[in-house]
Amino acid sequence: MLTGIKLRLYPNQTQVGQLWQMFGNDRFVWNKMLDMMNERYKNNTDLPFLSKFKLNYLLKPLKKEYPFLKNSDSSSLQLVNEFLNQSWKNFFKDKTGTVGKPRFHSRRYLKPSYTGKSIVKIAGSRYLYLPKLGYIKTSKTGVLKDVKIKRYTVSLEPTGKYYLSIQAEVKELEKLKKTGKRVGIDVGVADLAILSTGLKYPSFDASYFEKQSRIWQSKYSRRRHQAYLLCEQDKNQKVLNPRSLDSFSNWQRACKLKARYQKKVANKRKDYLHKLTTHLVRQYDVIAIEDLKVKNLQKNHCLAKAIANASWSMFRQMLEYKCERYGKELIAVNPQNTSRICSKCGFNSGAKPLEIREWTCPICQVHHDRDINAAVNILHKAMPAL
Ligand SMILES: [Zn+2]
Structure with missing residues (x-):
């Protein structure tokens, strides 16, 4: 089974320089090869695209001409060819006209990264050995034991931090013990998950970080706009050395902080959802949830709900793959009428406004908590036989 592992990297000064070179090399090779294939495509010579093997064959003369390419893990340059080849294939295969020709990679919009498939070794606790980079400090190495690494990607996130993403093969996990229990789960805004057993799990609270990320987002936009105005002013007044956007550091700092807080919120949410879903999958053999796609379609312009939506879909994704991995069952049901029907006698007493949290069934007189x-x-709904 394939799995993804993400680790933080702490490159030293020299390694940062090497990394930038390698990010650039991947882009360079992509653009060079694409340029050549574009020519062939224009001239319509035999096949407009070359197989990845033919492209790899061209790497050798290219390295001779541009010696800096030798600083890259050569497997990463081969992967560039493979990706490029794949994008051409997608372009030719597509009948709907939605897939465009492969495009040139620009440093402006592309996240700096490179992917390789050479061997990554553990070199002691919190140290890895990466091709061309040598020993590099990382966050943890324990998770890499007993895994076979297929591919690795080094990337620089907008937060200014370096990461290593690994695609690895892990041994099939043992199925979890059966508990004989089943549960229905409703999702909400105030409480993220409400169980049919009566348990409620509150929504995740990251209001502090959310607020910070909003503050820095607006600071970023304002500062960048101001910098832009000053640059324009310089241009209009024909100043001798007009300033460029890059010469203003305060908006760049705000950009980094904004990204850092956004990431923090996302990480915390993910962590919380992981713990919750693992707990649920351990406890129950059968888990019934609403089909959220349908629920999301019910239009709502409330911000809290929009944020909750993101959590819900992640919640479902996690339940889905964890149930599969551990041998449990997940059933998604149509959410229609689930909040209208009395669960005791089945009487449909109609829609209830959201502010009504509790109600009493007019037929069987049972008092219900809405969720x-x-x-x-x-x-x-999931188990009609019950
Ligand atoms: Zn009833």
Whole structure:
């Protein structure tokens, strides 16, 4: 089974320089090869694109002409050819006209990264050995034991931090023990998950970081705009040395901070959802949830709900693959009427405004908590025999 592992890298000064060279080399090779293939495409010579093997054959003379390419892990340049070849294939295969020709890579919009498939070795605790870079400090190495690394990607995130993403083969995990229990789950805004057993798991709170990220987002836009105005002013007044956007550091700093806070919120949410979903999959054999795609379609312009949407889909994705991995069952049901029907007698008492949190069934007189009742209904829909 393939899995992804992401580690932080702490390159030293020299390695940072090497990394930038390698990021650039990948882009360079992509653009060179693409340029050549574009020519062939224009001239319509035999086949407009070359196989990845033919492209790899061309790497040798290219390295001679541009010796700096030798600073790259050669497997990464071969992968560039493979990716380029694939994009041409996609372009030719596409009948709908939505896939364009491969485009040139620009440093302006492309995230600096390179991917290789050479061997990555563990070189002691918190140290890795990477091709061409040598020993490099990382966040942890324990997770790499017993895995076979297929591919690795080194990238620089907008936060200014370097990461190593690894695609690795792991041994099939043991299935979790069966518990004989089943549960229905309703998702909400205030409480993220409400179980048919009556348990409620609150939504994740990252208000501090969310606020910080909003503050820095607006600082960033304002500062960048101001810098832009000053640059224009210089241009208009024909100043001898007009300033460029890059010469203003305060908007760049704000950009980094903004990205850092956004990442922090995302990480915290992910972490929380991981813990919650693992807990649920351990506890229950069958988990019934609403089909969120349908629920999301019910239009709502409320911001809190928009944020909750993101959590819900991640929640579902995690449940999906964890159930599969551990041998449990996930059933998605149509959310229609789940908040209207009495879970005791099945009477449909119609739509209830959101502010009504509790109600009593007019037929069987059972008093319901709105969300728990919905969760029970979801379980019933998934298992009509119950
Ligand atoms: Zn009832």
